[in-house]
Amino acid sequence: xxxxxxxxxxxxxxxxxxxxxxxxxxxxxxxxxxxxxxxxxxxxxxxxxxxxxxxxxxxxxxxxxxxxxxxxxxxxxxxxxxxxxxxxxxxxxxxxxxxxxxxxxxxxxxxxxxxxxxxxxxxxxxxxxxxxxxxxxxxxxxxxxxxxxxxxxxxxxxxxxxxxxxxxxxxxxxxxxxxxxxxxxxxxxxxxxxxxxxxxxxxxxxxxxxxxxxxxxxxxxxxxxxxxxxxxxxxxxxxxxxxxxxxxxxxxxxxxxxxxxxxxxxxxxxxxxxxxxxxxxxxxxxxxxxxxxxxxxxxxxxxxxxxxxxxxxxxxxxxxxxxxxx
Amino acid sequence: xxxxxxxxxxxxxxxxxxxxxxxxxxxxxxxxxxxxxxxxxxxxxxxxxxxxxxxxxxxxxxxxxxxxxxxxxxxxxxxxxxxxxxxxxxxxxxxxxxxxxxxxxxxxxxxxxxxxxxxxxxxxxxxxxxxxxxxxxxxxxxxxxxxxxxxxxxxxxxxxxxxxxxxxxxxxxxxxxxxxxxxxxxxxxxxxxxxxxxxxxxxxxxxxxxxxxxxxxxxxxxxxxxxxxxxxxxxxxxxxxxxxxxxxxxxxxxxxxxxxxxxxxxxxxxxxxxxxxxxxxxxxxxxxxxxxxxxxxxxxxxxxxxxxxxxxxx
Numbered sequence: 001x002x003x004x005x006x007x008x009x010x011x012x013x014x015x016x017x018x019x020x021x022x023x024x025x026x027x028x029x030x031x032x033x034x035x036x037x038x039x040x041x042x043x044x045x046x047x048x049x050x051x052x053x054x055x056x057x058x059x060x061x062x063x064x065x066x067x068x069x070x071x072x073x074x075x076x077x078x079x080x081x082x083x084x085x086x087x088x089x090x091x092x093x094x095x096x097x098x099x100x101x102x103x104x105x106x107x108x109x110x111x112x113x114x115x116x117x118x119x120x121x122x123x124x125x126x127x128x129x130x131x132x133x134x135x136x137x138x139x140x141x142x143x144x145x146x147x148x149x150x151x152x153x154x155x156x157x158x159x160x161x162x163x164x165x166x167x168x169x170x171x172x173x174x175x176x177x178x179x180x181x182x183x184x185x186x187x188x189x190x191x192x193x194x195x196x197x198x199x200x201x202x203x204x205x206x207x208x209x210x211x212x213x214x215x216x217x218x219x220x221x222x223x224x225x226x227x228x229x230x231x232x233x234x235x236x237x238x239x240x241x242x243x244x245x246x247x248x249x250x251x252x253x254x255x256x257x258x259x260x261x262x263x264x265x266x267x268x269x270x271x272x273x274x275x276x277x278x279x280x281x282x283x284x285x286x287x288x289x290x291x292x293x294x295x296x297x298x299x300x301x302x303x304x305x306x307x308x309x310x311x312x313x314x315x316x317x318x319x320x321x322x323x324x325x326x
Numbered sequence: 327x328x329x330x331x332x333x334x335x336x337x338x339x340x341x342x343x344x345x346x347x348x349x350x351x352x353x354x355x356x357x358x359x360x361x362x363x364x365x366x367x368x369x370x371x372x373x374x375x376x377x378x379x380x381x382x383x384x385x386x387x388x389x390x391x392x393x394x395x396x397x398x399x400x401x402x403x404x405x406x407x408x409x410x411x412x413x414x415x416x417x418x419x420x421x422x423x424x425x426x427x428x429x430x431x432x433x434x435x436x437x438x439x440x441x442x443x444x445x446x447x448x449x450x451x452x453x454x455x456x457x458x459x460x461x462x463x464x465x466x467x468x469x470x471x472x473x474x475x476x477x478x479x480x481x482x483x484x485x486x487x488x489x490x491x492x493x494x495x496x497x498x499x500x501x502x503x504x505x506x507x508x509x510x511x512x513x514x515x516x517x518x519x520x521x522x523x524x525x526x527x528x529x530x531x532x533x534x535x536x537x538x539x540x541x542x543x544x545x546x547x548x549x550x551x552x553x554x555x556x557x558x559x560x561x562x563x564x565x566x567x568x569x570x571x572x573x574x575x576x577x578x579x580x581x582x583x584x585x586x587x588x589x590x591x592x593x594x595x596x597x598x599x600x601x602x603x604x605x606x607x608x609x610x611x612x613x614x615x616x617x618x619x620x621x622x623x624x625x626x627x628x629x630x631x632x633x634x635x636x637x638x639x640x
Contacts, residue, residue, distance in 0.1 A: 151386065
């Protein structure tokens with residue numbers, strides 16, 4: 001357990017060092033201020049600006065530069081890496097999978113979250129009901145992947161034999177109970193992609209539900225009241241009152257989940273490692289950069305992520321702006 | 327208004343567009359209407375089914391983690407109803423210091439990684455946020471928009487160049503590289519959110535302090551930090567979950583060294599190398615899950631607010 005003490009010691013040392021640096025900076029600020037110094041603000045923003053220059057701006061530019069170079073980063077190859085992403089059959093599957101993730105997950109997760117938020121809104125036990133759906137949000141993607149790998153677990157099954165081993169994965173057991181044949185959910189392509197996406201939906205539905213629930217509670221009561229007096233049906237309420245009223249929030253939830261899906265890595269990495277045609281851009285980036293040793297292609301994939309995120313974020317920010325101006 | 331009650335300033339006041347106007351008495355009526363809706367049996371049924379479907383996977387993992395290795399491999403966890411045999415062996419194996427598959431060192435690594443990776447960015451970001459909110463200097467708006475815009479940079483874009491920087495600096499594969507990385511990645515969102523909170527504080531308060539001769543450092547520590555406690559807690563929890571649950575950053579900067587790698591990396595490796603060792607995987611996964619779950623259950627209020635606030639993170 002010496003090791004344990006060493007590590008904690010290192011952690012405390014880092015915190016003390018950090019406090020000392022910040023303390024020194026602020027001490028200088030106080031002195032400068034007392035002398036009527038002008039550039040005080042720069043001491044406040046300095047650490048942030050410095051860290052962002054080193055940690056985000058320089059690396060991003062460097063990666064963009066590498067994406068135009070070959071596998072070892074020595075020769076300039078123009079757009080070859082990008083051409084490869086959009087032409088090689090392996091990479092096209094990666095792109096197809098990423099599109100599946102980005103389209104399916106936000107829609108289904110938001111739908112589940114919205115329906116659930118409406119159903120439990122104001123009901124007795126609302127807090128508990130919400131917590132149950134929300135709990136997966138606190139679980140790491142790796143943990144969630146293990147949970148679902150266990151759900152999908154498959155034991156060899158031969159319908160012509162009497163004594164098949166018992167299924168230990170709940171889903172295959174349910175299939176057996178219903179008289180079906182157990183499936184290798186994570187191996188059978190292309191359906192395995194959907195079963196990976198289920199994990200993300202399971203995690204994100206709680207997020208959607210929490211945020212949409214807050215928005216639903218904020219719908220002005222006179223609006224709801226007037227519609228009710230007019231005899232609007234439940235579906236009509238949903239379609240013409242609830243959805244229009246929370247539209248900006250819906251957009252934010254959809255785009256936020258979409259961005260998360262664009263960068264999804266942990267789930268694919270843990271459950272299939274990107275095998276069986278389940279790889280996505282973020283996973284392929286990792287493979288190319290760290291296993292396959294193709295730095296140029298890896299960089300191009302990272303830049304592709306970057307480029308794909310931008311329009312979604314811009315749309316998101318504009319929706320927020322509009323909502324704020326109301 | 328000359329003074330501000332810290333309790334009055336909460337994340338609800340952030341103009342994210344998500345923040346709701348207060349529901350007031352209408353909430354009661356809405357709740358009543360919803361109750362009527364729920365009294366319809368199909369709606370209740372749908373809610374119950376969804377809740378069960380969402381809970382069962384975790385429940386199955388929890389049950390399995392207490393079952394003997396042989397039982398897990400031979401029978402489904404739902405058979406515990408007819409054959410209830412439980413053991414703590416899996417947890418002894420996972421937590422014990424002498425077993426080879428022990429995850430205990432990785433739990434320590436997770437803690438050692440997470441605490442500085444939460445504390446450091448919050449303090450650095452709140453300094454910057456204070457300057458952006460309450461100090462005048464040239465290029466302020468441009469710089470602020472720049473910091474905000476950096477939220478769109480995906481972490482993937484930065485990994486390889488950062489790794490070579492760390493190698494040059496001689497800190498590759500150490501805690502330092504992980505702490506620094508998490509700090510840098512957290513800053514754009516942290517600065518943006520904390521700036522929004524700080525702008526909510528009435529300017530009279532700051533001006534009064536200035537008139538009394540307080541410098542910016544004093545105002546920052548004596549006035550801002552205490553008022554911002556709920557906001558700092560909200561972002562802190564968000565960042566805590568982000569770091570504790572992170573795989574990508576850990577795998578890239580600490581993955582090669584068992585001395586530094588956190589729980590997520592250890593579990594990831596375990597899944598790859600011993601994917602059928604369910605007695606280890608179930609107990610290990612539950613150990614890694616329990617910390618954020620406890621945080622969630624005990625600090626649910628802040629947790630949800632942090633999530634609402636962090637939802638724009640690119």
